Amino acid sequence: MIFLSPLLLLGLLALPALWWLVRATPPAPQEKTFPSLLLLKRLTTRREDAARSPLWLLILRIVAVTLVIFGLSRPVLVPHTNDTTNGPLLIVLDDGWASIPHWNERVAAALSLGQTALRNGNPVTVVHAARSSDGAMPEPFTTNDGHALSEYLEHLHARPWPVDRSGLAGVLQRIDLSDKHVVVLSDGLSSPNDAVLQTALGKARSIQDMRWNPCDILRLAAGLGPDGALHAKVEGLNCPSRTVTIRAVAANGGTLATFPAQVGEDKTLTLPALLRNQLDHFALEGMAGPATTVLLGDAGHRRPVGLLQTPGDTTPLIGSAFFLNHALDTLSERRNGDATALLGSSLSVLVATDGALSGDQTRKRVLEWVRHGGMLIRFAGPGLAAEQSPQQDDTSGETQDALLPVPLMNGMRQLGGPMSWGKPQALESFPASSPFADLSIPPDVTVSRQVLAKPETGLQDHVWAALADGTPLVTARTEGNGEIVLFHVTASPDWSNLPISGLFPQMLERLIERSAGVAGSGPTDLAPWRMLDSDGGLVMPPAAARSIHGNDLSKTSISVTHPPGLYGPAHGTRALNVSDHAAPLNEEPLLGTHITPDGAHPDRPIGPWLLAAGLLVLLVDFALSLRRRGLLGPIAAILVLIAMPQAQAQTASIPPALPASAPQAALETRLAYVLTGHDDVDEASKEGLQGLSDYTSARSSAALGHPDGVLPGKDDLAFYPMLYWPITADAQPDAARTKALNAFMDHGGILLIDQQGAGTDMDAGSGGAVRAALKRVTDGLIIPPLAKLTDKHVLGHTFYLLHSGFPGRINGQPVYVARNGDEANDDVSPVIIGNGDWAHAWAVDASGNHPYAVLPGGDDQRTQAYRFGVNMVLYALTGNYKSDQAHYPEMLRRLGQDNPDGQTNTGSTDEDEEDAP
Incomplete structure (x- = not known):
């Protein structure tokens, strides 16, 4: 320890003077009561010496002053260092x-x-x-x-x-x-x-x-591999066994997916087409910096469109390609040609008119291109309507069927005309899950002919547009990393006036925006637009940053003149990352x-601590001095009187003591989720219910605590009003769990079962497995007959008025509740089943951010998901009290107090207002 102001230690010489002052301090006066004035005569004067302060008080004051002097001398603790040399x-x-x-x-x-x-x-x-x-x-x-x-x-x-x-x-x-x-x-x-x-x-x-x-020096590399799939590799120094987590991040900062990986491992990253098109960059979990961030840039948003056509297609006012060229004229970079020429170039979308996909080799090449991330848009016509079913003597049936989103019926459907009983059909409103969801449909758009899809189970999952009678107009499905889309009408006005309407180019624009982009190229100079800083954030370029020639970007290494970041125009940037063209780490x-x-x-200064200790000792001395003079009691009484109201208020708010073994859910209202054994799913459930609890507490009178993870059959469920159960593909039946859940629902609890978006664009490959798991684990549960939830149900207006569906992370998925009320449970549905993936939409991480992107509606859809969650929580807490308000006029009539204005008061709120229960 050293002293930065050693001269102040001379103050220690004043300690003898302090001892003299303390010693000379007279004692406090004392009060005496005399029984009679006669006693005064018997008193004799005698000399009294001044009383001496006790030794402990003298030591206390000397210690206080010593601490203050040492503190003012600025002592510093010097740690041990490795420096054993001297000199500059x-x-x-x-x-x-x-x-x-x-x-x-x-x-x-x-x-x-x-x-x-x-x-x-x-x-x-x-x-x-x-x-x-x-x-x-x-x-x-x-x-x-x-x-x-x-x-x-x-x-x-x-x-x-x-x-x-x-x-x-x-x-x-x-x-x-x-x-x-x-x-x-x-x-x-x-x-x-x-x-x-x-x-x-x-x-x-x-x-x-x-x-x-x-080992802490890591570098992330990611991008498209030769197979068209996304690959990532984390490089490090001398740490081959270290495990890290790679995050796929959207432009708004939401996490699209996470992938655990070993350092040095070439990791294949599988993302559904919908998420892949939202991808902005990759990052390592918990490691900020330019080396652990891989930008993709907007070059992936360049979406060239290829138009496959047949002879005569370009005939003005007749050919299908003529109308497509006009519709695509201002939407994207467009190329016309045959399959060989188009697929040999960088292409994002391939548009095929009727008859353009002829020949087995062409079909196979197009199918392979789609599986690598392309989007195929097909149009129907007489040729497609006349094709035989793949199961009937068609050796190319496998390829032919693979290029259709749904199986088709043979022939063509005629709507209107002298040989038809029907009339041309208008378009039905687009589903919420469709890319066309918010487009306005002109009332004069009609369809007179179409090819029909086979009415099979799951057909509605592939319908993006339909006619007023419910038959599909546009269907789609995922194929590998790409998508196949079919318009069930021609691209010319022969079957419908859709191609000559303003809606047609808008629909094509939405499909092109949905497709995966391709990397740009060209000789133009790419000026620095935004650069990565040391925290991994995008900032303005430094003064030394220089442009990069387009052809040189593929061989440019990181330097001060070419820092990592985005280059080019704001809406067509190309990325340069630390891992690009870099030598191996050594x-x-x-x-x-x-x-x-x-x-x-x-060095650690300890002067402030010594000063604080000295002041504390002086406060103790002051309190003891007041006590010796008899003043400590009155001052303490005044302080007690001042603090008493606050103490009484705090005491009144403290609940009675409960046994130590009582669970926390007995002390406060909590939501719960079923533990699945998957860390990522359980963490998302925890973060989701925490986000919903915070949202509900902030916007209603319901005060919710932290959510609990439970195992039905082992943990007591009696304290929870609502239980969230995410279904995973490997879930297995459990008799004890089934018995516990039946008892939970029978005693008024609500079970929310969520398939987490299985079978949707978010997770297209697990739909069948999760549905099978749902059937397994619910076998034995006493579930009443179910019906699709609508905004007429109490859940649609328990707290918020919901008219636009009940979305979660996925929009447009149906939600099911009990068809008839359970009289034993006051007409409250004991179960809610859906596929909205609500926990990921509600989730809030430790930083207060939303770690998962919500598609396709973004923040507005997340708000709707929160509102539906609040409705479910209050529905679980209060039951059907909102439904009872519908009987308000009848109740008044029976009481002889008819509603004077004759109107029914439902007690519902506006959608942006809240009605606390």
Whole structure:
């Protein structure tokens, strides 16, 4: 320990004077009661000496003053350091992207080393290894003042580009190193100019190399592989067994998916087409920085469209390609040609008119292209209507069927005309899950002919547009990483006036926006638009950033002139990442004697703590002085009177003590979720119910605590009003769980069963497995007959008025409740079953953010999901009280108090207002 102001210790000489003052303090006067004035005569005067203060009080005051004096002298605790040398100190600070994982420790070590040298009377020089934002090597910083060194280091930050060993060597050559002790705070990552730096450091008097754990230096690489799938690889130094989590992130910051991966593993990332088209960048969970972030840029949003056509298709006012070319004219980059020419170029969408997909080889090539991420848009016509079913003597039936989203019926349906009883059909409103959901349908758009889809189970899951009679107009399905879309009418006005309406180009635009983009190319210069900073966020480019020629982007490495980030126009950016065209990570050879950062911590001043202790002792002395004078009691009484109302209020709010074994759910209202054994699902359920509980508590009088994870059959469910149960594909039946859930529902609890979007665009591959699991685990549950939930049900207006469905993370999925009320449960449905994936929509992480994207409606859809969740919670807490309000006029009539205005008061609120129960 050292003292920065040792002269103040002379104040200790005043302690004898303090002893003299304390000793001379007279005692407090005492009151005596005399029985009679006659006693005064018997009193004789005698000399009384002044009383002495007790020894403990003298010691207490001397200790207090001593602590204050020591505190004012600014004592500092000096930690043990590795520095065993003397002389001027030169600190070489690696501040490139590889130093980010231990940046704070690196700065603290530099400050510790510098303070030690300054205490020994030696100057300190700091040299940077990375170039500054203007492209120049920073000038060395030299100081003899500890405060100046601390201020300088405090404002430093790491650079998102690598260090420049050659530039650092040039700076060192201008410094006389013969008398200097050099400490290199190295990032441990090798570079091509390491030998140049070693030569420059060879002139130093002594060299030490301080390094941190190299395993913490990670670099993420991700992109499309040769197979058309997304691949990612995490590179590291000497840590092959480390497991990390790769996050696929949307533009709004929501997590689309997470993938655990081993360092060094080539990981294939599987994303549904809908999520893949929302992808903005990849990042490593919990590791911010440019090296752990891979930007994709808007170049993936360039969506060239290829138009396959047949002879005669381009005939003006007759051919299908004529109308398609006009509709696509202002929507996207368009190319016309045959399959060989179109599929040989970069293509995002392929549009095929009737008869354009002829030939087995063409079909196979198109199918392979779709599976690699393309979108095929087909149009019906006489040729497609006349084709035989794939099961009937058609050797190419497999390929033919694979290029259709749904099985079709043979022939063509005629609507209107002299040979038909029907009339042309108008369009039905688009489903909420359709890409066309918010488009306005002109009333004069009609269809007179169409090809019909076979009415099979699950057909509605593939319908994006339908006619007024419910027959499909547009169907679609996922094929590999791409999608196949079929218009059940021609692209010309032969079967419908849709191609000559304003709705047609809008529908094509939505489909093109939904498709996966392709990487752009070209010779144009790409100016820097936004760059990654040391925290992995996008910021304005530094002064040294320069444009990159379009053809050179594929071979440009990261530097101060080309930092990692986005280049090009704002709506057509291309990404340059730390991992692009980078050499493998290798450890740098030691530059001197190896030392560890253990003990390299800055000095710790303890003066404030000593001052606080001294003041505390003085307060104790003051309280004891009041007590000796008899004043402590009155002052304490006044303080008690002031604090009594607050104490009474707090006491009144404390509930009676419960046994220690009582669960927390007995003390406050809590929601619960069924543990599935999958960490990701259970974590999402926890975050989702926590987000819903917070939302409900903030907007209603219901105060909810933290949610609990439970195992029905082992945990007591009696304390929970609602239980959330996410169904996973591997869920198995359990007799104890079934018995516990039956008892839970029988005693008034509500069970919310969620299939988590299985079978939708979010998770197209698990629909059948999850439905089978749902059937297994619900076998034995006493579930009443179910009906589809509508806005007429009490759940549609328990708290919020909901008219636009009951979405979760997925929109447009039906929700089912009990068809008839359960009289034993006051007409409240004991079960709610759906596929909305509500927990992911409600989820809130530890930072207060929403970690999962909501598709396709974004924040508005998330708000609707929260509102439906609030309705469910209050429905579980209050039952059907809203339904009872519908009988208000009848109740008044029976009481002889008819409603004077004759109107029914339902007590419902506006959609943006709240009605607390």
